Ligand SMILES: O=C(O)c1ccc[n+]([C@@H]2O[C@H](COP(=O)([O-])O)[C@@H](O)[C@H]2O)c1
């Protein structure tokens with residue numbers, strides 16, 4: 001496995017030109033709020049004053065977790081494969097939203113416990129890729145969830161999947177019963193935070209359930225105490241879908257694609273990727289702040305400002321899909337909105 005190298009995208013001349021263009025549009029300075037910083041970022045990522053999003057790809061990575069047997073989720077592991085089938089059949093939230101917004105949907109079996117049967121690819125329909133490293137991870141409360149080799153294979157799978165996809169925008173989603181535990185563990189380990197601050201309800205645990213989850217997660221941290229570096233932490237505490245996502249983030253960032261990050265779990269993958277290659281964050285748009293308690297904390301650790309705050313806590317890429325029209329609008333504003341000069345509108349404020 002070779003971690004892709006990323007150049008720094010900071011380009012003061014382009015940034016200044018983009019900011020000037022945005023400021024000269026027919027509107028009071030700053031009045032389009034976060035859409036303005038979004039437009040600036042998209043221009044920087046795509047390296048142009050006239051950004052155009054092409055062939056957007058929604059990638060949903062799925063995997064199962066040995067930890068789930070310890071009662072850390074409100075749902076059983078079988079829901080992972082059942083939802084994969086639902087994604088492919090077109091009935092899940094992400095299926096509906098991807099259809100609505102014209103996002104090509106690819107579901108990747110990164111390590112679902114049950115065998116997912118291959119199927120024919122029909123153009124315009126959700127696609128299945130089988131990249132299963134193993135049938136679920138080991139129980140991280142007893143030792144490493146993955147071997148180093150398994151973790152590297154999953155990262156490489158993510159790199160290869162992105163290489164095979166067209167377009168210049170990648171929207172990230174995931175599915176895996178137990179994977180809020182993975183995200184909490186990675187946040188605690190990589191940011192040095194107490195597990196109680198990093199742990200929440202996931203699919204719907206009550207207060208007593210969260211307390212039990214915290215106790216199990218503390219055991220996982222203790223059982224993997226020496227795994228402190230990003231890759232070691234990912235192997236010891238992570239999941240196959242999270243490691244695959246790390247690979248997709250690294251590759252998409254290296255190719256200068258726009259990366260639209262969904263919720264708590266996809267953000268955890270970005271956190272790991274950014275510890276391997278800090279410039280990754282320049283290529284990311286954080287779609288929303290999840291209702292999962294520690295997501296705000298995780299975003300703060302990356303100094304990330306999410307676009308939406310709708311109380312979503314579904315995952316699947318649903319928040320990324322919902323934010324997509326904002327990215328399209330930001331590009332259209334940059335490309336099509338008139339300047340004061342072109343429209344003959346007086347650009348001087350009276351004050
Ligand atoms: O994306 C989020 O912020 C998010 C927050 C809570 C739950 N989820 C989804 O719920 C599943 C994990 O929850 P849990 O309780 O099984 O750890 C997994 O399939 C995620 O897609 C996702």
Ligand SMILES: Cc1cc2nc[nH]c2cc1C
Nearest residue numbers: 075079175203314315316
């Ligand atoms: C039903 C269900 C759907 C999901 N989608 C993403 N995570 C999920 C978890 C559950 C339980």
